[in-house]
Amino acid sequence: MKIDDICEIVCTDEKAVAEVKSKMLDENILIILAENFKIFGDPTRLKILQALYHRELCVCDLSAALDANQSTISHQLRLLRGKNLVKFRKQGKMTYYSLADEHVKKIIELGVEHARE
Amino acid sequence: MKIDDICEIVCTDEKAVAEVKSKMLDENILIILAENFKIFGDPTRLKILQALYHRELCVCDLSAALDANQSTISHQLRLLRGKNLVKFRKQGKMTYYSLADEHVKKIIELGVEHARE
DNA sequence: TGTTCATATGCACAGCTATACATATGAAAA
DNA sequence: TTTTCATATGTATAGCTGTGCATATGAACA
Numbered sequence: 001m002k003i004d005d006i007c008e009i010v011c012t013d014e015k016a017v018a019e020v021k022s023k024m025l026d027e028n029i030l031i032i033l034a035e036n037f038k039i040f041g042d043p044t045r046l047k048i049l050q051a052l053y054h055r056e057l058c059v060c061d062l063s064a065a066l067d068a069n070q071s072t073i074s075h076q077l078r079l080l081r082g083k084n085l086v087k088f089r090k091q092g093k094m095t096y097y098s099l100a101d102e103h104v105k106k107i108i109e110l111g112v113e114h115a116r117e
Numbered sequence: 118m119k120i121d122d123i124c125e126i127v128c129t130d131e132k133a134v135a136e137v138k139s140k141m142l143d144e145n146i147l148i149i150l151a152e153n154f155k156i157f158g159d160p161t162r163l164k165i166l167q168a169l170y171h172r173e174l175c176v177c178d179l180s181a182a183l184d185a186n187q188s189t190i191s192h193q194l195r196l197l198r199g200k201n202l203v204k205f206r207k208q209g210k211m212t213y214y215s216l217a218d219e220h221v222k223k224i225i226e227l228g229v230e231h232a233r234e
Numbered sequence: 235t236g237t238t239c240a241t242a243t244g245c246a247c248a249g250c251t252a253t254a255c256a257t258a259t260g261a262a263a264a
Numbered sequence: 265t266t267t268t269c270a271t272a273t274g275t276a277t278a279g280c281t282g283t284g285c286a287t288a289t290g291a292a293c294a
Contacts, residue, residue, distance in 0.1 A: 033232045034160045041155030060128045115150040
């Protein structure tokens, strides 16, 4: 049963469509990819990452540096942790956060470079 | 008047905070940066970009290749156009879209590479 | 001019997200 | 043990976003 027979658009270059379809990445990979990009798509998270780019910081220092609510920072740090973009170590009552790896640094650098155009 | 005197957290390493603050990117740049990343943070837009990665396509071909509503595709293409991630040429009734430049390709490649880890 | 058809867009809405308040947790110090 | 304090998290909510329907636009053609 061809859905196309009922209500589909007819201008389609079927060869082109088939070719592109065969080359497209798997749906699941694209969803993961989108989720990753989405994490960078928020100013607060970006500020956190950018602050940690320079040095390790505890939550309250981040809160002060970004002039943001402690709860807000904590919530966003949880998301960043969930995506393995930051790592942390506990020392007494404090928790010190830092960037997970060089990969994260590179993405920030690339983005900044692009935004400056 | 120091807001800090009223309700602020006291654990702050003032030197660290000042140092980071001085190195932080401008607020406006960070917002633009976040907006750019956000565009890549949606599966449909990513699919469109990924499809165009391989070849120029008209709207209805994109619609067929992604198995998505024509309206949805058009709406997302508008956003992509707004961020100069795609370019287009009109030919009769059709509109052919393609990736704006090599930069877009590179970001997709980098993202895919990272998602595959 | 009128019709057809590809694309664009106004609008409504469901689902999501970032934020902040209140509170819990858990470590250190009293 | 009790208090203090940094951090985490449950919850509520305002604002945003992606989608699809209905319709507008505008080009080709009859």
